[in-house]
Amino acid sequence: MGIVGAGPAGLLLGHLLHLNGIDSVVVENHSREHVIDRVRAGVLEQGTVDLLRAMGVGAGLQRTGLRHEGLYVSFQGLRHRIDLADLTAGKAITVYGQNEVVRDLIESRTATARPLYFEADHVAVSALDSSTPVLRFQHSGTDHEVHCDFVAGCDGFRGICRPSIPDGVLTVYERVYPFGWIGILADAAPTSDELIYTYHDRGFALFSMRSPKVTRLYVQVPPEEPIENWSDEGIWNEILARMTTRDGWQPNVGHIIQKAVVPLRSFVAAPMRYGRLFLAGDAAHIVPPTGAKGLNLAASDVLVLARALKAFYERGRTEWLAEYSDVCLRRVWKAQRFSWWMTSTLHRFPDATPFDYQRQIADLDYLTSSRAAMTSLAEQYVGLPMEVSYESAGLHV
Numbered sequence: 275m276g277i278v279g280a281g282p283a284g285l286l287l288g289h290l291l292h293l294n295g296i297d298s299v300v301v302e303n304h305s306r307e308h309v310i311d312r313v314r315a316g317v318l319e320q321g322t323v324d325l326l327r328a329m330g331v332g333a334g335l336q337r338t339g340l341r342h343e344g345l346y347v348s349f350q351g352l353r354h355r356i357d358l359a360d361l362t363a364g365k366a367i368t369v370y371g372q373n374e375v376v377r378d379l380i381e382s383r384t385a386t387a388r389p390l391y392f393e394a395d396h397v398a399v400s401a402l403d404s405s406t407p408v409l410r411f412q413h414s415g416t417d418h419e420v421h422c423d424f425v426a427g428c429d430g431f432r433g434i435c436r437p438s439i440p441d442g443v444l445t446v447y448e449r450v451y452p453f454g455w456i457g458i459l460a461d462a463a464p465t466s467d468e469l470i471y472t473y474h475d476r477g478f479a480l481f482s483m484r485s486p487k488v489t490r491l492y493v494q495v496p497p498e499e500p501i502e503n504w505s506d507e508g509i510w511n512e513i514l515a516r517m518t519t520r521d522g523w524q525p526n527v528g529h530i531i532q533k534a535v536v537p538l539r540s541f542v543a544a545p546m547r548y549g550r551l552f553l554a555g556d557a558a559h560i561v562p563p564t565g566a567k568g569l570n571l572a573a574s575d576v577l578v579l580a581r582a583l584k585a586f587y588e589r590g591r592t593e594w595l596a597e598y599s600d601v602c603l604r605r606v607w608k609a610q611r612f613s614w615w616m617t618s619t620l621h622r623f624p625d626a627t628p629f630d631y632q633r634q635i636a637d638l639d640y641l642t643s644s645r646a647a648m649t650s651l652a653e654q655y656v657g658l659p660m661e662v663s664y665e666s667a668g669l670h671v
């Protein structure tokens with residue numbers, strides 16, 4: 275199996291295949307340090323946590339992951355708690371940086387001694403509609419040519435795998451939002467144990483964390499806003515203006531360790547397969563980060579793919595490979611809908627009318643006062659069921 279990309283999708287797939295005795299080569303064009311240090315989102319669904327633990331890569335998660343059984347939605351100066359665990363029979367989310375997940379998976383991969391190439395150049399895939407697709411790359415000046423049974427395109431939104439599919443095969447569904455986020459990591463002890471999603475007249479803001487000493491915060495800004503336009507003081511002023519509640523709650527202010535602009539986009543390319551190339555994770559779909567679904571969708575995709583590959587190698591079955599895209603897309607579209615809804619409900623849209631504004635407030639009022647509405651949010655936030663279970667698939671994890 276050729277795997278392009280050592281993000282969560284590629285590394286998780288590589289490890290699932292390893293546990294099931296299937297060989298793979300993972301090829302990544304960035305350095306190990308870059309892949310680990312990249313600051314990304316950090317919310318793991320219950321099913322993703324269960325999968326990582328079952329695969330034996332849950333030690334770091336166990337040590338420093340923060341289990342959250344609830345979250346807050348804040349608007350008009352009031353915070354409303356949604357009790358995720360109570361509404362979902364005990365499920366929760368875990369806050370654990372994606373870069374930590376990637377670090378743990380790289381360590382596990384390295385321990386298996388299976389091939390993982392960083393800083394690969396000229397990565398290319400070809401002969402995708404033949405029975406032996408080819409993965410080519412250059413590493414430390416040496417040309418490599420791997421003749422694979424299958425290739426997994428786990429190379430993210432800007433990778434080379436999706437563009438290697440001939441024109442006319444894929445249908446692309448896309449929505450670009452008229453805003454982005456600035457995300458910061460701050461040297462400041464979190465003042466809430468749980469995440470706070472805030473809707474404010476000045477725009478969306480989100481309070482999260484990485485550790486008992488580091489707060490993670492996001493604020494809605496105009497699209498493609500240059501980060502240079504934002505001084506640290508300007509960012510804090512905006513955060514405090516949006517997040518301070520009537521009871522005086524506000525985040526602690528501290529030194530900003532890292533800041534960056536995050537774009538918001540919804541995107542699906544279908545089908546997620548062409549010949550013997552299978553797309554997984556961000557290579558096939560992007561969600562706006564409001565629902566925190568990106569990494570979790572990558573995990574559910576590769577579980578479906580690993581099940582199908584195992585059935586192929588052990589029993590010669592091809593049905594699950596044929597169904598891969600349809601099975602993944604069912605869950606992907608539900609997460610797309612949820613992420614779009616969270617985004618639409620919590621952001622200020624530049625063209626919104628007073629009617630839209632009142633409707634949004636009513637939406638939030640309903641959400642935070644109806645047990646049915648809170649249950650709907652909770653079951654999606656902790657994660658809808660994975661389309662396949664590893665037990666029933668006979669997958670060793």
Ligand code: APR
Pocket residue numbers: 278279280281282283284301302303304309314315372394397428429430431432433434554555556557567568569570572
């Ligand atoms: N050759 C090899 N590797 C590549 C290439 C290429 N031409 N292009 C991109 N890559 C690598 C990237 O450097 C990255 O490490 O593929 C990897 C893709 O990883 P991610 O972008 O993290 O995507 P994925 O593994 O699908 O994980 C989805 O990541 O983008 C976040 O929020 C998203 O949480 C979600 C998760």
Ligand code: PHB
Pocket residue numbers: 314315316317369469480482483490563564565566
């Ligand atoms: C994060 O902690 O980075 C985070 C949390 C929730 C989101 C997005 C990002 O919806």
